[in-house]
Amino acid sequence: MFPVSIKGVVIRDDRVLLLRNERDEWELPGGKIELGETPEECLAREIEEETGWPVQVTEILDSWIYHITQVDRHVFIVTYGCRVASQTPVVVSSEHKEAGLFTEDEVPSLPMPEGYKRSVLAWFTRSHA
Numbered sequence: 001m002f003p004v005s006i007k008g009v010v011i012r013d014d015r016v017l018l019l020r021n022e023r024d025e026w027e028l029p030g031g032k033i034e035l036g037e038t039p040e041e042c043l044a045r046e047i048e049e050e051t052g053w054p055v056q057v058t059e060i061l062d063s064w065i066y067h068i069t070q071v072d073r074h075v076f077i078v079t080y081g082c083r084v085a086s087q088t089p090v091v092v093s094s095e096h097k098e099a100g101l102f103t104e105d106e107v108p109s110l111p112m113p114e115g116y117k118r119s120v121l122a123w124f125t126r127s128h129a
Contacts, residue, residue, distance in 0.1 A: 015101035052091035
Protein backbone atom coordinates (compact mmCIF):
# COMPACT_ATOMS: atom_id res chain seq x y z
CA MET A 1 0.00 0.00 0.00
CA PHE A 2 1.31 3.43 -0.95
CA PRO A 3 0.73 6.69 0.92
CA VAL A 4 -1.53 9.11 -1.00
CA SER A 5 -0.63 12.75 -1.60
CA ILE A 6 -3.14 15.26 -3.00
CA LYS A 7 -1.48 18.13 -4.91
CA GLY A 8 -2.79 21.29 -6.55
CA VAL A 9 -1.81 23.23 -9.65
CA VAL A 10 -2.39 26.89 -8.74
CA ILE A 11 -2.02 29.44 -11.54
CA ARG A 12 -2.13 33.17 -10.81
CA ASP A 13 -1.40 35.88 -13.39
CA ASP A 14 -0.28 33.21 -15.90
CA ARG A 15 2.31 31.77 -13.50
CA VAL A 16 2.18 28.48 -11.60
CA LEU A 17 2.94 28.36 -7.88
CA LEU A 18 5.65 25.84 -6.98
CA LEU A 19 7.40 25.10 -3.68
CA ARG A 20 11.02 23.96 -3.29
CA ASN A 21 11.39 20.95 -0.99
CA GLU A 22 14.27 19.55 1.09
CA ARG A 23 15.50 17.55 -1.95
CA ASP A 24 15.84 20.84 -3.89
CA GLU A 25 13.05 19.79 -6.24
CA TRP A 26 10.14 22.02 -7.14
CA GLU A 27 6.78 20.52 -6.24
CA LEU A 28 3.11 21.35 -6.14
CA PRO A 29 1.52 22.40 -2.85
CA GLY A 30 -0.61 19.80 -1.09
CA GLY A 31 -0.33 16.85 1.24
CA LYS A 32 -1.99 13.96 3.03
CA ILE A 33 -5.70 13.51 3.68
CA GLU A 34 -6.83 13.65 7.30
CA LEU A 35 -9.53 11.33 8.59
CA GLY A 36 -12.97 12.61 7.58
CA GLU A 37 -11.71 14.92 4.81
CA THR A 38 -12.50 14.72 1.12
CA PRO A 39 -9.52 15.07 -1.24
CA GLU A 40 -10.77 18.53 -2.19
CA GLU A 41 -11.04 19.64 1.46
CA CYS A 42 -7.56 18.26 2.12
CA LEU A 43 -6.09 20.19 -0.77
CA ALA A 44 -7.75 23.49 0.12
CA ARG A 45 -6.51 23.13 3.72
CA GLU A 46 -2.97 22.10 2.72
CA ILE A 47 -2.52 24.90 0.19
CA GLU A 48 -3.69 27.52 2.67
CA GLU A 49 -1.38 26.07 5.37
CA GLU A 50 1.62 25.95 3.02
CA THR A 51 1.13 29.28 1.21
CA GLY A 52 -1.48 31.40 2.96
CA TRP A 53 -3.63 31.36 -0.19
CA PRO A 54 -7.26 30.21 -0.07
CA VAL A 55 -8.11 28.27 -3.25
CA GLN A 56 -11.08 26.78 -5.04
CA VAL A 57 -10.30 23.16 -5.95
CA THR A 58 -11.73 22.12 -9.31
CA GLU A 59 -11.10 19.02 -11.42
CA ILE A 60 -8.68 16.10 -11.20
CA LEU A 61 -5.83 16.54 -13.68
CA ASP A 62 -3.77 13.36 -13.30
CA SER A 63 -2.65 10.55 -11.00
CA TRP A 64 0.43 8.35 -10.89
CA ILE A 65 2.81 6.50 -8.58
CA TYR A 66 5.97 8.49 -7.90
CA HIS A 67 9.19 6.80 -6.82
CA ILE A 68 11.22 9.08 -4.53
CA THR A 69 14.63 7.63 -5.35
CA GLN A 70 16.52 9.49 -2.58
CA VAL A 71 14.57 7.61 0.10
CA ASP A 72 13.41 4.61 -2.01
CA ARG A 73 9.74 5.25 -1.31
CA HIS A 74 6.64 5.27 -3.52
CA VAL A 75 3.74 7.71 -3.20
CA PHE A 76 0.42 7.74 -5.06
CA ILE A 77 -0.06 11.30 -6.33
CA VAL A 78 -3.37 12.86 -7.41
CA THR A 79 -3.32 16.38 -8.86
CA TYR A 80 -6.18 18.87 -9.14
CA GLY A 81 -6.51 22.20 -10.89
CA CYS A 82 -7.08 25.08 -8.46
CA ARG A 83 -8.27 28.66 -8.79
CA VAL A 84 -7.00 31.47 -6.58
CA ALA A 85 -8.28 35.03 -6.23
CA SER A 86 -5.75 36.23 -3.63
CA GLN A 87 -3.21 38.82 -4.72
CA THR A 88 -1.28 38.64 -1.44
CA PRO A 89 2.32 37.38 -1.45
CA VAL A 90 2.92 33.71 -0.70
CA VAL A 91 3.74 32.97 2.93
CA VAL A 92 5.98 29.88 2.80
CA SER A 93 5.49 27.38 5.62
CA SER A 94 8.35 25.61 7.40
CA GLU A 95 7.72 22.56 5.17
CA HIS A 96 9.44 24.21 2.20
CA LYS A 97 12.58 26.22 1.45
CA GLU A 98 10.97 28.75 -0.90
CA ALA A 99 8.09 29.49 -3.24
CA GLY A 100 8.28 30.48 -6.87
CA LEU A 101 5.89 31.59 -9.59
CA PHE A 102 6.86 30.22 -13.00
CA THR A 103 5.62 30.72 -16.56
CA GLU A 104 4.45 27.83 -18.71
CA ASP A 105 7.68 28.04 -20.74
CA GLU A 106 9.88 27.78 -17.63
CA VAL A 107 8.27 24.60 -16.26
CA PRO A 108 9.86 21.95 -18.57
CA SER A 109 13.41 22.83 -17.48
CA LEU A 110 12.74 22.87 -13.72
CA PRO A 111 14.01 20.09 -11.43
CA MET A 112 10.68 18.46 -10.61
CA PRO A 113 8.92 15.14 -11.20
CA GLU A 114 7.60 14.62 -14.73
CA GLY A 115 4.10 13.93 -13.41
CA TYR A 116 3.97 17.40 -11.86
CA LYS A 117 5.12 18.92 -15.16
CA ARG A 118 2.33 17.06 -17.02
CA SER A 119 -0.26 18.35 -14.55
CA VAL A 120 1.00 21.93 -14.72
CA LEU A 121 1.00 21.97 -18.52
CA ALA A 122 -2.48 20.37 -18.60
CA TRP A 123 -3.88 23.07 -16.28
CA PHE A 124 -2.24 25.87 -18.30
CA THR A 125 -3.88 24.41 -21.43
CA ARG A 126 -7.31 24.15 -19.78
CA SER A 127 -6.99 27.62 -18.23
CA HIS A 128 -6.34 29.16 -21.66
CA ALA A 129 -9.21 27.31 -23.37
